[in-house]
Amino acid sequence: MHLEDCESPVERSCCLIELDANDGGNYDIVNDVSSPAAGDCCSRQSSARHNWEMNYQEAAIYLQTFVLFVQFIEAIVVLVRQTSHVRVTRALRCIFLVDCRYCGAVRRNLRQIFQSLPPFIDILALLLFFMVIFGILGFYLFSPNHSDPYFNTLENSLVNLFVLLTTSNFPDVMMPSYARNPWSCVFFIVYLSIELYFIMNLLLAVVFDTFNDIEKKKFKSLLLHKRTAIQHAYRLLITKQNPSGISFKHLEGLLRFYKPRMCARDRYLTFKALNQSNTPLVSLKDFYNFYEVVGLKWKAKRNREHWFDELPRTAFLIFKGINILVKSQAFQYAMYTVVAVNGIWILVETFMLQGGNFLPRDVPWSYIVFLTIYGVELLLKTTGLGPIEYLSSGWNFFDFLVTLFAFLGLLTLAFNMEPFYFIVVLRPIQLLRLFKLKKRYRNVLDTIFELFPRMASLGLTLLIFYYCFAIVGMEFFAGVVYPNCCNTSTVADSYRWLNHTVGNKTVVEEGYYYLNNFDNVLNSFVTLFELTVVNDWYIIMEGVTSETSHWSRLYFMTFYIVTMVVMTIIVAFILEAFVFRMNYMRKNQDSEEDNGIVLEKEIFKEEMVALTELYKINCATYEVAQLQKIIAQMDKYEQPSMxxxxxxxxxxxxxxIKMYEEEIQEWYEEHSRKEEYQQRQEALPSSSNNPLKPLGLRQRSQTVI
Known part of the structure; x- marks a missing residue:
C-alpha cells in the first residue's frame, strides 16, 4: 500500500472536525500537527519516487513541499500561542488528494480546465470590459434618482450589474429607474442582450471549440504513442531467424508480463486474433491491433442455440413458442402499452390524492393487476430466453430490478410496513422503459451511461473546488449570519425570524436564509451549491457583506467565476460527447444496436494438442490442465474444433478511430516522416564518434517464458 493512499484519507477527515474559532476545544491544535505529519509522508514518498528529476511533475512536488512548509510553520505557531488563527492554507489540503494515484481522472480534468483557460479568459475579459462600460453609464444615468439604491455609487452599479448577469436580481434592479422613466428599460435590455445572450453563449462556443480541439489532440497523441510503443515492442520481439514477424513463443512471453492473469487459452486466442494472415508469425501490420485485441474477454460459444434444445420434443416446442413470442414486436409493443397505461394510472391516482398520509390501508387492485402482468412478462422472458441470456441485457436487468422492487412494495403495503414505503414510491421508474421506443431517446440514455464515469470524476473535481472555498468561507464567515441579522441590509427580510401580534392574529415572519451559513463544512457545501444555482444568490452575498465588509463580495464573485469555468467545461464535455455520438450514428447508420466489439475464432483439436505438448515441455502444469479440459470437452461432443x-x-x-479514419492515415504518414528524420539526426553524431559501430544495431531484451 502506498504512503500517499494512507495520507489522503487523513487529510480529508480533518475538515470534518473543523470548529469555529469562537468554539472551545483543541481540535485545531491536533489538526495542525496531524495534517502536516500525514502530508510529510506523502512528500517523502513522492521525492523518493521521482528522485527530484526534471519532469512534468516537478512543479507539483515543489507546490506540495511549499504547502507542507507553511503547514509546519502554522503548526508551530498554534502550539506556541495555544490559540488558533485564520489559516486559509487548509484549503490547499486537496493538493495531496489530487496527487493520490486513484485520482488520475481528476488530474486530467484539472489539466483540461487549465488548458481551456486562455480562450475563456479572453472572453471573460471582454465580458467584464462591457460590464465596466455599462456600470459607468448606469451610474451617470440612474444615480440622480435617490430612490434607486442599485446605482447610487459606482461600486453598487458594478456589483448589481454583475448580479444582473446571472438574472438573479432582475427585474428588481430595473424597477426604480423604470418607474421614473419607462425608456430606462432600454439600458437593461441592451445590457442583457450583449452580456447574457451574446457573450455568455460566445463563451460556451469558444470553450466547446477549444475542448473539441483538446480532445482531438489528446486522441491523436495517445494513438501515435501506442503506435510507437507497438513498433518498439515489435523490434524487440522479432529474431534473426524470424525477422518478418513475431512467433507465438515470443508473443506469449510478452502477454505473460503484460497481463499476468491471462490464461493459456486466451493467450493463444489473442495470437490467433492478431494473426489475420494465418501464418506462423504475426506481422507488424497485424501487431498494430494489439491494444484492440488484448482487451477481449474470451468465452466458448455454446454448442446449442437455445438452452432448451436438448429437452424432450413437447417441452422444446413449448419453450420455442415462448421464445418466438417474447422476441416478437407485438409482444414488445404490448408491454410498452401496459407500461404507458400504468404510468397514466399512477398520474391520475397521484393527482386525486390530497395532502397527508399517502400510505393506503389496503393494497390497490391496480397495483396487483400491473404487478401480475410484469411478473408474467418476467417469467416468459426468463423461460423463453434463459436466465443467462435474459440478464445479459441491460434493459432486461433493469426490468427485473423494477419488478423485484414492485413486489417488495406489495409486501410493504400488505403488511403495513410504513418505514419501507419509499419502495412503493419507486413505481414510476418503470416508465423509463418507454425510452426504448425512440432512437434518439436511446442515444441520450446511452450517452448518459457512457458519460457516467467521466461525470463522476468531473463531480469530484467540482467538489475539490467546493472544499477550497468552503474552508476559506469557514475561516472568514463562520458565525456571521444568524436569525434576525443583517438589519441594515436591503435583504433583512430574508433573515428575519420573529413572531408579533397584529390585532387578534399572531404573524410569523419566517426568513430561512440564516441557514445558508459557513458554520461548518457541510453547511458550507450546501451554501456553495445554492450559490452555484445562482437563484437569489445575491441575498446570501449581501447578508454576509452587511455583517462583514464590502470586500466580502470578492469571495462570492470569485466563486461564481470559478464555478462558471468548471460548469462550462462540464457542459462542453456533455455537448462534445453527445454531438460525437450523433455524428458517429449518422456515419454508421447500419449499426442500429451497438453490441460492442465481437470477434469469433475457431480452434481445432490438433492445435490444442500441440499447444498442450508445448506447455508440457515448459513444465506449466496449471496451463496443461486448462487445455486438457478443452480437449476433453471436444471429445465429449465429438467436435473437431471449438x-x-x-x-x-x-x-x-x-x-x-472510425470517425477520424481518413485523418488517421495522414497522422501516421506525418509521424513516420518525423521518426525517419529524427533517426537520421541521431545517426549522424553516433556514426562520427564510433566509425566502427554499424548503424541499425541495437541491444536486445530476452523474452522469458
Missing part, C-alpha cells in the same frame, strides 16, 4: 467469442465494450477510442 468456437470462441471475444467481447469487449466499445470505447470512445474505438469510435474515434
Amino acid at each position: 468456437l470462441f467469442l471475444g467481447r469487449r465494450s466499445r470505447t470512445k477510442s474505438d469510435l474515434s
Whole structure:
C-alpha cells in the first residue's frame, strides 16, 4: 500500500472536525500537527519516487513541499500561542488528494480546465470590459434618482450589474429607474442582450471549440504513442531467424508480463486474433491491433442455440413458442402499452390524492393487476430466453430490478410496513422503459451511461473546488449570519425570524436564509451549491457583506467565476460527447444496436494438442490442465474444433478511430516522416564518434517464458 493512499484519507477527515474559532476545544491544535505529519509522508514518498528529476511533475512536488512548509510553520505557531488563527492554507489540503494515484481522472480534468483557460479568459475579459462600460453609464444615468439604491455609487452599479448577469436580481434592479422613466428599460435590455445572450453563449462556443480541439489532440497523441510503443515492442520481439514477424513463443512471453492473469487459452486466442494472415508469425501490420485485441474477454460459444434444445420434443416446442413470442414486436409493443397505461394510472391516482398520509390501508387492485402482468412478462422472458441470456441485457436487468422492487412494495403495503414505503414510491421508474421506443431517446440514455464515469470524476473535481472555498468561507464567515441579522441590509427580510401580534392574529415572519451559513463544512457545501444555482444568490452575498465588509463580495464573485469555468467545461464535455455520438450514428447508420466489439475464432483439436505438448515441455502444469479440459470437452461432443467469442465494450477510442479514419492515415504518414528524420539526426553524431559501430544495431531484451 502506498504512503500517499494512507495520507489522503487523513487529510480529508480533518475538515470534518473543523470548529469555529469562537468554539472551545483543541481540535485545531491536533489538526495542525496531524495534517502536516500525514502530508510529510506523502512528500517523502513522492521525492523518493521521482528522485527530484526534471519532469512534468516537478512543479507539483515543489507546490506540495511549499504547502507542507507553511503547514509546519502554522503548526508551530498554534502550539506556541495555544490559540488558533485564520489559516486559509487548509484549503490547499486537496493538493495531496489530487496527487493520490486513484485520482488520475481528476488530474486530467484539472489539466483540461487549465488548458481551456486562455480562450475563456479572453472572453471573460471582454465580458467584464462591457460590464465596466455599462456600470459607468448606469451610474451617470440612474444615480440622480435617490430612490434607486442599485446605482447610487459606482461600486453598487458594478456589483448589481454583475448580479444582473446571472438574472438573479432582475427585474428588481430595473424597477426604480423604470418607474421614473419607462425608456430606462432600454439600458437593461441592451445590457442583457450583449452580456447574457451574446457573450455568455460566445463563451460556451469558444470553450466547446477549444475542448473539441483538446480532445482531438489528446486522441491523436495517445494513438501515435501506442503506435510507437507497438513498433518498439515489435523490434524487440522479432529474431534473426524470424525477422518478418513475431512467433507465438515470443508473443506469449510478452502477454505473460503484460497481463499476468491471462490464461493459456486466451493467450493463444489473442495470437490467433492478431494473426489475420494465418501464418506462423504475426506481422507488424497485424501487431498494430494489439491494444484492440488484448482487451477481449474470451468465452466458448455454446454448442446449442437455445438452452432448451436438448429437452424432450413437447417441452422444446413449448419453450420455442415462448421464445418466438417474447422476441416478437407485438409482444414488445404490448408491454410498452401496459407500461404507458400504468404510468397514466399512477398520474391520475397521484393527482386525486390530497395532502397527508399517502400510505393506503389496503393494497390497490391496480397495483396487483400491473404487478401480475410484469411478473408474467418476467417469467416468459426468463423461460423463453434463459436466465443467462435474459440478464445479459441491460434493459432486461433493469426490468427485473423494477419488478423485484414492485413486489417488495406489495409486501410493504400488505403488511403495513410504513418505514419501507419509499419502495412503493419507486413505481414510476418503470416508465423509463418507454425510452426504448425512440432512437434518439436511446442515444441520450446511452450517452448518459457512457458519460457516467467521466461525470463522476468531473463531480469530484467540482467538489475539490467546493472544499477550497468552503474552508476559506469557514475561516472568514463562520458565525456571521444568524436569525434576525443583517438589519441594515436591503435583504433583512430574508433573515428575519420573529413572531408579533397584529390585532387578534399572531404573524410569523419566517426568513430561512440564516441557514445558508459557513458554520461548518457541510453547511458550507450546501451554501456553495445554492450559490452555484445562482437563484437569489445575491441575498446570501449581501447578508454576509452587511455583517462583514464590502470586500466580502470578492469571495462570492470569485466563486461564481470559478464555478462558471468548471460548469462550462462540464457542459462542453456533455455537448462534445453527445454531438460525437450523433455524428458517429449518422456515419454508421447500419449499426442500429451497438453490441460492442465481437470477434469469433475457431480452434481445432490438433492445435490444442500441440499447444498442450508445448506447455508440457515448459513444465506449466496449471496451463496443461486448462487445455486438457478443452480437449476433453471436444471429445465429449465429438467436435473437431471449438468456437470462441471475444467481447469487449466499445470505447470512445474505438469510435474515434472510425470517425477520424481518413485523418488517421495522414497522422501516421506525418509521424513516420518525423521518426525517419529524427533517426537520421541521431545517426549522424553516433556514426562520427564510433566509425566502427554499424548503424541499425541495437541491444536486445530476452523474452522469458
